[in-house]
Amino acid sequence: MPASMKAKAARGRGVWSMRAGTTRRGGRQAACRAGAARPSVGRMIRAALLVLSCLAAVPAAVPVAAAAQVQMAAVNPKSARMVEATVRAAGRLFPNLPAVRLTSAIGRVCGGPPASELVRYCTSANLVYLAADIDQRLSEPAAAYLVAHQLGHAAQLRAGIAARADTPELRAALELQADCLAGVILSSTETTASDPAVRAATDHLTAPHWGAEPIENGRPEPLPPTIRGEWLQWGYREADAGRCEVGDLPAAFDR
Numbered sequence: 001m002p003a004s005m006k007a008k009a010a011r012g013r014g015v016w017s018m019r020a021g022t023t024r025r026g027g028r029q030a031a032c033r034a035g036a037a038r039p040s041v042g043r044m045i046r047a048a049l050l051v052l053s054c055l056a057a058v059p060a061a062v063p064v065a066a067a068a069q070v071q072m073a074a075v076n077p078k079s080a081r082m083v084e085a086t087v088r089a090a091g092r093l094f095p096n097l098p099a100v101r102l103t104s105a106i107g108r109v110c111g112g113p114p115a116s117e118l119v120r121y122c123t124s125a126n127l128v129y130l131a132a133d134i135d136q137r138l139s140e141p142a143a144a145y146l147v148a149h150q151l152g153h154a155a156q157l158r159a160g161i162a163a164r165a166d167t168p169e170l171r172a173a174l175e176l177q178a179d180c181l182a183g184v185i186l187s188s189t190e191t192t193a194s195d196p197a198v199r200a201a202t203d204h205l206t207a208p209h210w211g212a213e214p215i216e217n218g219r220p221e222p223l224p225p226t227i228r229g230e231w232l233q234w235g236y237r238e239a240d241a242g243r244c245e246v247g248d249l250p251a252a253f254d255r
């Protein structure tokens, strides 16, 4: 059966199948081979359907920006060091990512509260803001994951994928794809996606954390941490953004 038909059939059962393909780490794989299937998204869809309202705004396109970098490192060099490798890795994988800026006023950037008090990707400013005292609040792996997830959103935006997410289901898929991309980014750093601190950090993404100012409009769809973790692991294992197709969301990212 052609891969596309197989995927369609699998979708009908509420489980998305992976295509046969070549991966950087795993070599040629048969579709749906035990232990190698994409994470189930059936549960994700059911979770998305529980959403009472959809407040997420699709951010506008952002002009070409400088390569990913950490700004204001002097504010807290230790915090900057915690995420520098992740930012560099993301910059090698995706073009024109926003800079990551440390700020001691995270609660006031991009429209103020309510939104994440740890990290905010403000598309209006074309910046990822990170709490300058992140070193006091999270472990290094957790901070690296949060930044990788946000840069994943930036890659989605650059690729025009974010603009397609106009239903609760697709917006939930957008979150899972950002986790998959975070896994891809982390795969080329010293941070392992299976680190318990990384898994626990998914809880910090239930508040609005990215979008156009005011960022509070971008409340993400609620998703079980276990499913987020599965997509994070998938991306980490595949180490290829092209393997981050989630449902109807494509994984066509510029290199």
Ligand SMILES: [Zn+2]
Residues within 6 Å of the ligand: 149, 153, 175, 178, 205, 209, 210, 220
């Ligand atoms: Zn997100």
